[in-house]
Amino acid sequence: MKPVGVLRFLGTNCDLDVFGALESLEASPQWLWYEDQFNPADYSGFVLPGGFSYGDYLRSGALAAKAPVMKSLEEANSKGQPILGICNGFQILCEAQMLPGALIKNKGLKFIDRFVDLKSVTQSAWGFDQKIHIPIAHGDGCYFATDDVVKSLFDNDQVWLTYEDNPNGSVKDIAGLLNKNKNVAALMPHPERAMNSWMGSRDGLVLLNQFLELR
Amino acid sequence: MSLVKVTLKVMPKPEVLDSAGRAVAEVLKKNKFNLQSCRVGKSIELELEDSPNLKKDILKMAEFVLYNPLVEQIEILNEGELS
Numbered sequence: 001m002k003p004v005g006v007l008r009f010l011g012t013n014c015d016l017d018v019f020g021a022l023e024s025l026e027a028s029p030q031w032l033w034y035e036d037q038f039n040p041a042d043y044s045g046f047v048l049p050g051g052f053s054y055g056d057y058l059r060s061g062a063l064a065a066k067a068p069v070m071k072s073l074e075e076a077n078s079k080g081q082p083i084l085g086i087c088n089g090f091q092i093l094c095e096a097q098m099l100p101g102a103l104i105k106n107k108g109l110k111f112i113d114r115f116v117d118l119k120s121v122t123q124s125a126w127g128f129d130q131k132i133h134i135p136i137a138h139g140d141g142c143y144f145a146t147d148d149v150v151k152s153l154f155d156n157d158q159v160w161l162t163y164e165d166n167p168n169g170s171v172k173d174i175a176g177l178l179n180k181n182k183n184v185a186a187l188m189p190h191p192e193r194a195m196n197s198w199m200g201s202r203d204g205l206v207l208l209n210q211f212l213e214l215r
Numbered sequence: 216m217s218l219v220k221v222t223l224k225v226m227p228k229p230e231v232l233d234s235a236g237r238a239v240a241e242v243l244k245k246n247k248f249n250l251q252s253c254r255v256g257k258s259i260e261l262e263l264e265d266s267p268n269l270k271k272d273i274l275k276m277a278e279f280v281l282y283n284p285l286v287e288q289i290e291i292l293n294e295g296e297l298s
Contacts, residue, residue, distance in 0.1 A: 054242075057235040057255065063242045 001215065002044040003030040007073070007089075009064040010034065012051035014086065014192065021192040021204070022047065027212050034067040040076035044215040048089025050137075050190060060103060060140040061091030070096055077184060082214045085186030087138055090177075093186050099177050100153065101145030103138075103188070107169025111139040115200060116189060117164035118175055122157050124182045126210055132203035134194040136167060141188040143170035143177075156180050161187055185211065216264040221273055222292040225282045226256035258292070269297050 004027045008015050015031075022029035032038055032046070053064035064070070070092075077083060077098055085093040093099045106112060115135050120127045145153070150171055153159050161176030168188075176187030191204030227233040233254050240253035259281060266272065273291060282289045291297070 054238050055234065057238045063238055066242050066246055068245070 001028070002042060003028040004212075004215075005030055005032040005038065005043040005046045007032045007046065007048045007069055008034060009051070009053035009067060009069075009092075011053040011055055011064075012049055012088065014050035014088075014190065017190075017192040018047055018049040018086065021195050021208060024195065025205075025208060025212060032069055032072075034064065034069045037068055037072045040072060040079055040081055043076070043081070045082040045084070045211065046073060046076060047211075048083070048085040048092055048186075049192070050087030050089060053088055053092065056140070059091075059095065061088060061093075061095040064088075064092045065095035074098070077179075080181060080183045082211060083184045084208075084211045085184070086190060086192065087136075087141075087188055090186035090188055091140065093184060098184050099179055099186055100149050100158075101143055101177070103140050104142050104144050105140055106138070106142050106167070111137075112141070112167050113137040114167070116167055116175070118161045118189065119164060121159040121162055122178060124157055124178065125214060126160050126178055126182065126185055128206055128210065130203075130206065131164070132206055133201045134189045134191055134203050134207075135200070136189045137193075138168070138188055141168040141170065143174040143188075145171060153177065157182075160185055161189075183214075216266070218262055219265045219269065219297060220293075221261045221263065221269075221297065223259040223261065223273070223277065223281065224256060224290045224292050225259065225287050226254055226290075228286055228288055231286045256287075270294070 006029045019029045091103045094102050118132050158178045160178045162173040163175045166173045178185050191207040194201035194204035235255035236253045277289050
């Protein structure tokens with residue numbers, strides 16, 4: 001199996017955790033630097049880790065979405081290769097218009113760092129039966145989209161995950177999304193922070209394995 | 216008393232490193248846009264009752280919390296419309 005590309009922007013800070021998690025799942029991760037372009041055919045999938053790329057200037061993810069590496073990622077997207085965005089990665093994918101909507105300031109205005117319970121909504125291959133328990137850590141995690149976009153998300157089976165107890169005001173409790181084509185998935189919670197029982201949960205494995213199985 | 220809308224522009228002082236402006240400028244240049252520089256500030260809209268001391272009151276608010284004169288400068292954008 002070809003390696004999984006892990007994108008690094010200026011200010012990405014969950015990169016090593018994601019890299020380690022992928023290594024532990026024998027997914028042979030490989031770094032992709034924000035200034036570089038790559039040949040999508042050399043990789044089996046891509047992960048955009050969390051962090052605060054470009055200091056969240058203008059809007060979270062706005063500047064990273066215009067980095068050179070994203071041109072190649074768009075090519076990979078058009079070829080239908082699996083792409084997973086985590087936290088800031090979700091924000092970047094929205095700003096790059098690979099996913100609809102935007103992530104704005106949490107409703108309570110506070111940065112929230114705690115475990116949440118999630119369930120999967122989609123009937124696609126990204127779906128699963130069990131409830132999962134993994135951490136969030138974000139200030140701009142409130143998913144926003146216009147009513148007609150939200151309706152189309154449900155009509156097109158694009159809602160991947162919802163919060164059991166909405167922490168941030170996201171419309172329809174949305175915690176994770178898919179694109180129409182179902183090759184791009186992103187979520188605000190951090191699966192790479194729930195890989196071992198000593199981390200408080202191993203449920204992140206469910207999500208990362210789901211991604212890896214789609215390669 | 217009628218309500219007036221006041222728009223304030225807060226910008227980093229020219230001599231202060233504007234990290235947001237610099238990051239935005241770099242991204243624009245790397246995407247082949249032509250520009251010399253970019254500064255990022257913020258605009259603040261206040262809605263308040265008109266009064267003879269309006270401008271003075273606004274500047275008081277500005278000095279109280281809206282900007283830091285050490286590193287920022289402020290401008291009332293619609294000053295001409297105010298009494």
